[in-house]
Amino acid sequence: MRAAVLYGPGDVRVEEVGDLVPGPGEIVVRTLAAFTCGTDRKVVKRGYHAKMLKPPCVFGHEASGEVAAVGRGVTAFQPGDRVVAANSAPCGVCRQCARDRESLCEDLLFWNGTFADAYLVPARVVAKNVLPLGGVAPEDAAMAEPLACCVKGVQEAGVREGDRVLVIGAGPIGLMLVRLCALKSARVTAAARRPEALVAAKAHGAHEVVGIGSSKGGLVLGGMVEPGFDIIFDTGGAAETASLAIRAAGRGGVVNLFAGCPAGTRVEVDVTRVHYEEIRIHGTFHHTPAAFRESFRLIASGAVEPSKFVTSRKTLEELPESLIHPAVGVLKTLVMF
Ligand SMILES: [Zn+2]
Numbered sequence: 001m002r003a004a005v006l007y008g009p010g011d012v013r014v015e016e017v018g019d020l021v022p023g024p025g026e027i028v029v030r031t032l033a034a035f036t037c038g039t040d041r042k043v044v045k046r047g048y049h050a051k052m053l054k055p056p057c058v059f060g061h062e063a064s065g066e067v068a069a070v071g072r073g074v075t076a077f078q079p080g081d082r083v084v085a086a087n088s089a090p091c092g093v094c095r096q097c098a099r100d101r102e103s104l105c106e107d108l109l110f111w112n113g114t115f116a117d118a119y120l121v122p123a124r125v126v127a128k129n130v131l132p133l134g135g136v137a138p139e140d141a142a143m144a145e146p147l148a149c150c151v152k153g154v155q156e157a158g159v160r161e162g163d164r165v166l167v168i169g170a171g172p173i174g175l176m177l178v179r180l181c182a183l184k185s186a187r188v189t190a191a192a193r194r195p196e197a198l199v200a201a202k203a204h205g206a207h208e209v210v211g212i213g214s215s216k217g218g219l220v221l222g223g224m225v226e227p228g229f230d231i232i233f234d235t236g237g238a239a240e241t242a243s244l245a246i247r248a249a250g251r252g253g254v255v256n257l258f259a260g261c262p263a264g265t266r267v268e269v270d271v272t273r274v275h276y277e278e279i280r281i282h283g284t285f286h287h288t289p290a291a292f293r294e295s296f297r298l299i300a301s302g303a304v305e306p307s308k309f310v311t312s313r314k315t316l317e318e319l320p321e322s323l324i325h326p327a328v329g330v331l332k333t334l335v336m337f
């Protein structure tokens with residue numbers, strides 16, 4: 001079978017690798033659709049992922065496909081079933097799992113390898129985090145993982161009808177958050193630098209869009225935006241955007257630092273506002289099995305349409321170039337098999 005193998009920074013080669021054989025509890029899935037995400041681009045740029053990937057290795061984690069083989073003991077799935085597997089599963093027994101904080105599981109099990117003709121899903125994920133596609137198209141189902149992170153973020157921020165929500169950044173994650181908040185009947189403002197991104201945000205349900213500009217004190221929202229948002233999501237993943245998010249919070253505001261920043265990133269916070277205005281600052285990392293199920297339900301029901309996030313289609317052979325030199329403005333790239 002073919003697989004895109006990561007060798008180092010900017011070095012990805014599509015080559016023949018050995019066929020996969022499922023061990024006990026595992027399944028091998030023939031890939032039907034796979035998506036690229038920001039993490040993949042970062043991984044290719046750096047040539048590794050500190051927690052998950054040591055080159056040479058296969059990578060990619062958003063996909064769906066058809067079960068090709070099942071290992072000993074697997075009864076829930078059989079060859080021919082179409083499935084979508086989350087890219088992780090919590091242990092269910094550690095202290096964090098017991099506290100219902102499965103995304104913080106002390107033994108969170110990740111797997112990778114969807115940029116290939118087939119991929120192997122570990123036993124724990126098969127047991128906890130694989131869903132049958134039913135009638136859902138594979139290229140729609142493959143978006144369940146990134147959407148699950150957004151579902152979890154929107155739940156944890158407590159978005160409600162009528163809330164004034166600000167989403168900073170209009171990449172795929174920003175646009176998914178816009179869509180999910182619009183589904184909650186919140187009043188969504190999207191902020192981004194590129195005018196095309198703002199057009200996309202409108203199309204995904206933003207009521208209002210604003211540009212982001214720079215001033216001496218940091219980033220600022222352009223236009224005539226009323227200050228004081230109820231809920232703010234930062235998908236920028238930088239000190240400047242996190243600072244903008246915190247400053248944009250109104251009384252009782254909730255700031256969700258959705259995107260991960262580089263280690264050691266620091267932001268100044270006026271803690272008097274945190275106290276007197278009861279501003280909450282929190283983060284959302286990854287997803288949980290429940291968020292993954294809810295994400296898939298939203299896709300299956302048509303409430304979220306993954307095709308609207310796909311702006312580019314590539315074959316496996318074309319994938320390395322599109323990850324090494326990503327085109328500006330591309331949201332999701334669908335890798336077709
Ligand atoms: Zn992803």
Ligand SMILES: [Zn+2]
Pocket residue numbers: 090091092093094095096097104105106107108
């Ligand atoms: Zn755990």
